[in-house]
Amino acid sequence: MKVWKPALVLMMAGLSGQVMAANCSVEISSNDAMQFDKTSISVPQSCKQFTVKLKHSGKMAKNIMGHNWVLTKTADMQGVASDGIAAGLDKSYLKAGDARVIAHTKVIGGGESDTISFAPSKLKAGEAYSFFCSFPGHSGIMKGTVQVTK
């Protein structure tokens, strides 16, 4: 037992160091000028869960300048955004049961926030992913890329 103990302590120290090194959450702010404050985020696959907190620093109501955060393959972004228009605000401008949507927050207005988590294991290394806002007319500007890291 005595021989193994230092090895175990070392191993545990190594593990906790790893957990601290991986950034498993991100905070993204949006505003009344139809902008996100980030154009790219990194999602480490070493995280069991990755958490996104979306904030709206503006004052405008969600039916006028609402924002959400939607994650899809980059190739699916356009289709998800246009199919979402008809879904309306109550459905966060996303078609019900849209399998192309990997994760999303609800639509929020000024002063509000919403937090979601998803498993990075859903993302494949080498595939191109993007995040965007599916509020009608916003995805042309409100979008960014997602880097899948180790």
Ligand SMILES: [Cu+2]
């Ligand atoms: Cu928006």
